[in-house]
Amino acid sequence: MMVDVILPCLNEAPALPWILDRMPAGFRPIVVDNCSTDGSGEVARSLGATVVPEPARGFGAAAHAGLLAATTDLVCFCDCDGSLDPRQFPLLTRPLRAGRADLVLGRRRTLQRDAWPVAARLANWELARRVRRRTGLAIRDLGPMRAASREALLGLNLADRRFGYPLEMVMNAAAAGWRVCEVDVSYLPRIGKSKVTGTLGGCVRTVRDMSQILAR
Template structure:
């Protein structure tokens, strides 16, 4: 049976944690990275059996990096901790990687109800997807947080972004390293609470700025990879 570690960046997600952790596949380890919560998220996660890592440096990338550093399994997955995405879907991601079909699987978010994905967040994501295509040739539609890859592959990428550019930097450097990238549709559910990154136009603009800086990086090795 395949097993994996699931990194769950967390900032004040006490309401969503019970559902999210209940959906982590049996036998997999949930790594909840507490990024300065004040609502008891860390204590709730421990009570529910998760491995909790504290990361005092604020930033989505900082939390993801701390989770990756704490991971031990052959496969490492990432998922938001706000109940908008089902970590149970990651079993299919890992199976595809283990079968040799690809190296990095990304979830393309498909909203299940109106208003789930605000217009400003969708616009920012579309712009970044276009810039990513120009930079790498990858025909992706989403830079979403639900993803999986081998731990050794991720560590070899030497990811440095500690803010909202982390997910995009992972894709860019994976492509530059010749990793095969695949995008699959996943249901996007109403999140619990307000987004810390793209809940406002200002937050979306900051995320786009962070990610634009990532796209401006020079390739670390010849570009390769594909998206199917």
């Protein structure tokens, strides 16, 4: 059974060949070009990926555009920067196919110390702690690599179009009584310059957007 992989993309041309070359059999990449200026869309298209343009800037806008464009029963999400190896997608879909979970999150495990900046790691730890306290879910990471049913995700009515989108997905899933689990995935240094987790400003924006979700 084919699985669509949603890859929100903003200026990730250097990482795209590495990512698309590692897409497992049965997993079909949908690169959502979120106003890239480095030719990311053209690179992805030349490598055989489906490219969906999304003119509204924002991680959530790109992720949701990919969800709407997907056509398979199961979908995966992943960052497009080379920090997560697509060959790990079968680890995420296995609990779904076995009927053991409704949403599977990849819990990032670093292989190199510089893969996950301290500021981003601490922000993620604090947000995950607050989610555990709010929902009772036994999760330790709010990472971008995840998998679920496409139709079920659409039913969550996700509204955030910025960096709060991944957290809103988890919070709405918990409110809907979904079974949420984690599987370990390797986390690598990203390819190219970081726009979010590798910068203090990016961490601040992410925490701000996710805190707004928690405050609702």
